Amino acid sequence: DLSDALSSYAAATEVPEPQIKNALNIDLAQLKQALERASIQVFYQPKIDLSTMKVAGVEALARWKNTQGDWIPPSLFIPLAEEHGLIGDLTLSLLEQILQDMNTWWEQGNYIPVAMNLSAKSLAEFNLANEIIQRVIRQGIPAHFITFEITESALVVDLPSALATISRLRLKGFGISIDDYGTGFSSMQQLSRFPFSELKIDRSFVHGAPERQYLRNILKSAIDTGIRLGITTVAEGVETEAELHLLKSLGCNQAQGFLLARPLPGRELLGWIERAAQSQTPYAKHLYPD
Ligand code: C2E
Ligand code: MG
Ligand code: MG
Numbered sequence: 001d002l003s004d005a006l007s008s009y010a011a012a013t014e015v016p017e018p019q020i021k022n023a024l025n026i027d028l029a030q031l032k033q034a035l036e037r038a039s040i041q042v043f044y045q046p047k048i049d050l051s052t053m054k055v056a057g058v059e060a061l062a063r064w065k066n067t068q069g070d071w072i073p074p075s076l077f078i079p080l081a082e083e084h085g086l087i088g089d090l091t092l093s094l095l096e097q098i099l100q101d102m103n104t105w106w107e108q109g110n111y112i113p114v115a116m117n118l119s120a121k122s123l124a125e126f127n128l129a130n131e132i133i134q135r136v137i138r139q140g141i142p143a144h145f146i147t148f149e150i151t152e153s154a155l156v157v158d159l160p161s162a163l164a165t166i167s168r169l170r171l172k173g174f175g176i177s178i179d180d181y182g183t184g185f186s187s188m189q190q191l192s193r194f195p196f197s198e199l200k201i202d203r204s205f206v207h208g209a210p211e212r213q214y215l216r217n218i219l220k221s222a223i224d225t226g227i228r229l230g231i232t233t234v235a236e237g238v239e240t241e242a243e244l245h246l247l248k249s250l251g252c253n254q255a256q257g258f259l260l261a262r263p264l265p266g267r268e269l270l271g272w273i274e275r276a277a278q279s280q281t282p283y284a285k286h287l288y289p290d
């Protein structure tokens with residue numbers, strides 16, 4: 001339940017104490033209201049191609065500022081939405097925003113690939129895949145510009161339906177990424193059964209890897225796994241130059257993290273990309289709520 005989610009969140013110590021306390025006040029009514037008013041927004045965090053240092057795409061991240069003005073972390077409201085059968089509606093509402101933003105960027109000649117997170121429970125909803133496919137077709141955006149990120153641990157929730165949903169989306173041409181790779185317990189044999197196109201290495205193996213040999217070994221073996229499977233490797237949570245350098249030397253394809261860019265609102269993305277392209281370093285730090 002919510003208090004479980006909160007204590008594990010606090011244990012992870014990634015959110016300041018006051019924000020955790022405020023999040024205690026979120027309830028179902030507030031979440032429903034936010035859904036009705038479409039006040040849960042999408043922010044975009046750039047991913048950088050490590051061979052060109054150019055923007056390879058963006059990850060869409062749900063952002064909710066409640067009526068008191070507090071940012072509620074998605075790791076709190078996504079499980080709440082899942083628990084109360086609202087995850088399908090939320091996912092489709094976020095997808096609509098993403099497609100609108102992509103449309104705006106396309107009209108200006110920027111064909112930016114977008115990755116969207118799909119939660120464990122939504123994978124079990126057969127109709128969600130249909131709805132997603134229809135909406136994307138309606139917007140006229142080719143499927144290969146969109147990748148769905150699915151956490152490794154989501155696969156164990158309901159393997160057959162997850163496999164069905166993932167295969168349907170992959171067959172339509174969408175990219176499929178294993179998110180938080182390394183935190184689940186999938187074997188090479190299990191992974192090879194899934195039609196993944198990308199492996200996204202969890203930040204717990206990235207952050208601190210330059211200083212710790214065991215992390216560096218795990219990181220190397222994850223990147224090598226991606227290479228052996230013939231799929232794109234992306235490292236999340238890159239916070240230092242040393243981490244970026246290490247990832248390049250290990251042959252990782254893309255990097256994402258606060259060193260490169262914070263998640264930012266859709267209307268600011270094109271400006272950011274332009275500034276990043278002009279700056280002396282090929283990337284720039286920006287401060288946005290995360
Ligand atoms: P994720 O998909 O692994 O997303 C990456 C998370 O790491 C994001 O947290 C992002 O803000 C954060 N991050 C990015 N760079 C760095 C860094 O350098 N250092 C650190 N410490 N963190 C970094 P966020 O936005 O709080 O999202 C947390 C999780 O919530 C996501 O993890 C994802 O699983 C889920 N989530 C977010 N948006 C959605 C959504 O629209 N739908 C679903 N189903 N899940 C979502
Ligand atoms: Mg993700
Ligand atoms: Mg991730």
Ligand code: MG
Nearest residue numbers: 180202203236
């Ligand atoms: Mg993660």
